[in-house]
Amino acid sequence: MSLIRFYCSYSLLLFFLFLCSISAIPTQVNGDSTTKTMEDFSGYPIHEPSHSFSPTFLPSSLSVDAQTLQNQIDELSTFSDTPAPSVTRVLYTEKDVLARRYIKNLLGLSGLSVREDAVGNIFGRWDGSEPELTAVATGSHIDAIPYSGKYDGVVGVLGAIEAINVLKRSGFKPKRSLEVILFTSEEPTRFGISCLGSRLLSGSEALAEALKTTVDSQNISFLKAARSAGYAKDQDDLSSVFLEKGSYSAFVELHIEQGPILEAEGLPIGIVTAIAAPASIKVDFEGNGGHAGAVLMPNRNDAGLAAAELALAVEKHVLDSGSIDTVGTVGILELHPGAINSIPSKSHLEIDTRDIDEKRRNNVIEKIQQSAMTIAKNRGVKLSEFKIINQDPPALSDKSVIEAMEAASKELNLTHKLMISRAYHDSLFMARISPMGMLFIPCYKGYSHKPEEYASSQDIANGVKVLALTLAKLSLS
Ligand SMILES: [Zn+2]
Numbered sequence: 001m002s003l004i005r006f007y008c009s010y011s012l013l014l015f016f017l018f019l020c021s022i023s024a025i026p027t028q029v030n031g032d033s034t035t036k037t038m039e040d041f042s043g044y045p046i047h048e049p050s051h052s053f054s055p056t057f058l059p060s061s062l063s064v065d066a067q068t069l070q071n072q073i074d075e076l077s078t079f080s081d082t083p084a085p086s087v088t089r090v091l092y093t094e095k096d097v098l099a100r101r102y103i104k105n106l107l108g109l110s111g112l113s114v115r116e117d118a119v120g121n122i123f124g125r126w127d128g129s130e131p132e133l134t135a136v137a138t139g140s141h142i143d144a145i146p147y148s149g150k151y152d153g154v155v156g157v158l159g160a161i162e163a164i165n166v167l168k169r170s171g172f173k174p175k176r177s178l179e180v181i182l183f184t185s186e187e188p189t190r191f192g193i194s195c196l197g198s199r200l201l202s203g204s205e206a207l208a209e210a211l212k213t214t215v216d217s218q219n220i221s222f223l224k225a226a227r228s229a230g231y232a233k234d235q236d237d238l239s240s241v242f243l244e245k246g247s248y249s250a251f252v253e254l255h256i257e258q259g260p261i262l263e264a265e266g267l268p269i270g271i272v273t274a275i276a277a278p279a280s281i282k283v284d285f286e287g288n289g290g291h292a293g294a295v296l297m298p299n300r301n302d303a304g305l306a307a308a309e310l311a312l313a314v315e316k317h318v319l320d321s322g323s324i325d326t327v328g329t330v331g332i333l334e335l336h337p338g339a340i341n342s343i344p345s346k347s348h349l350e351i352d353t354r355d356i357d358e359k360r361r362n363n364v365i366e367k368i369q370q371s372a373m374t375i376a377k378n379r380g381v382k383l384s385e386f387k388i389i390n391q392d393p394p395a396l397s398d399k400s401v402i403e404a405m406e407a408a409s410k411e412l413n414l415t416h417k418l419m420i421s422r423a424y425h426d427s428l429f430m431a432r433i434s435p436m437g438m439l440f441i442p443c444y445k446g447y448s449h450k451p452e453e454y455a456s457s458q459d460i461a462n463g464v465k466v467l468a469l470t471l472a473k474l475s476l477s
Pocket residue numbers: 141152153186255425
């Protein structure tokens with residue numbers, strides 16, 4: 001029976017002949033309950049395919065259970081500390097623990113073997129026919145910042161589990177094992193550290209060290225919080241979480257775009273070629289302050305004006321980079337003492353600057369620092385702090401993963417667009433230990449991190465299908 005012939009013709013007759021011929025082959029998996037469920041679902045017999053099974057055959061047999069997936073997204077959103085439609089799910093809280101249990105249960109129901117590491121990254125593995133080969137992984141996060149929506153991250157976790165179900169129902173058998181990962185705390189809500197789980201997986205010694213003394217706003221230590229959720233049991237050293245470079249042959253994350261491009265252009269799939277990474281900077285200026293009436297203009301050293309001038313300098317340096325991909329924001333600007341009749345004696349700025357080109361972004365940071373020093377000198381104020389809080393390198397998607405995602409979209413007749421992720425994701429850190437790629441699906445008006453966040457069942461199902469076929473391809477490569 002030639003699968004290639006089948007693929008080339010797509011004729012109904014051959015499809016019929018194909019079904020007849022495989023149903024004539026004696027099955028070796030009669031007693032397998034997964035197969036029985038698959039058979040119930042698809043309405044025709046499914047048998048273990050041979051390992052030479054061609055991934056190009058798959059598109060016609062991939063069916064997403066969009067209704068069940070939507071029900072799961074709705075159900076997961078009820079594990080929230082704020083009322084619907086908002087979702088608030090903060091690391092290691094009771095609701096987070098319950099939501100994790102919900103996911104582990106689903107991983108088990110899909111026949112995956114589940115393990116958790118010391119910070120609660122959760123892994124569900126489907127062993128391939130050659131389990132000694134490095135696995136292909138997919139996943140995202142389920143934590144949600146206060147009063148946010150139910151799709152950010154969740155689509156990449158529940159969607160990944162459904163992608164595995166899709167492949168199982170189709171009769172696909174992976175060569176490389178497939179693994180679903182739930183990353184701990186992508187959002188910085190509780191401990192101020194974003195992508196905590198994936199950053200640690202990627203081997204961040206600095207983070208493993210910092211977490212020994214990190215506390216939240218209630219002064220609860222990270223380790224105590226982790227223990228209350230059942231993690232970090234008998235060790236303070238979290239280096240057990242580190243994965244070696246090359247632990248996976250590929251990693252793919254499915255995510256809502258969190259931007260308006262796909263929806264506006266009417267495209268179902270975005271294929272991410274690069275993830276921009278932010279650097280954050282804290283700046284403090286100090287002047288003498290004084291009475292707003294009594295101190296004459298030539299005698300002032302106004303810390304507030306220094307901050308204002310620096311904010312404009314940030315904009316100038318970003319625009320001067322010459323690339324539309326360079327962005328900079330002064331999101332916090334505080335003046336002390338903050339009275340109408342008092343010259344600001346202190347000012348505090350927090351600056352976020354991002355790019356997909358690390359050198360270009362770091363060049364902007366350097367110029368901002370030079371401006372801060374020049375402004376302080378000219379205005380007679382003290383630059384009491386210029387601190388780069390973090391400076392993560394951007395990541396490029398891997399060519400082989402991009403090609404697999406593009407081929408999958410094409411075979412499924414779903415138009416795609418190559419694009420840049422301007423928000424950053426766990427994929428940014430997975431790129432340090434594995435070839436990486438990301439799939440975007442449209443979301444309503446690009447809304448995210450608010451209750452109005454929405455992605456249609458159809459768009460989610462398309463994303464899951466492309467993910468499933470991409471995983472199949474990568475698993476056989
Ligand atoms: Zn996210």
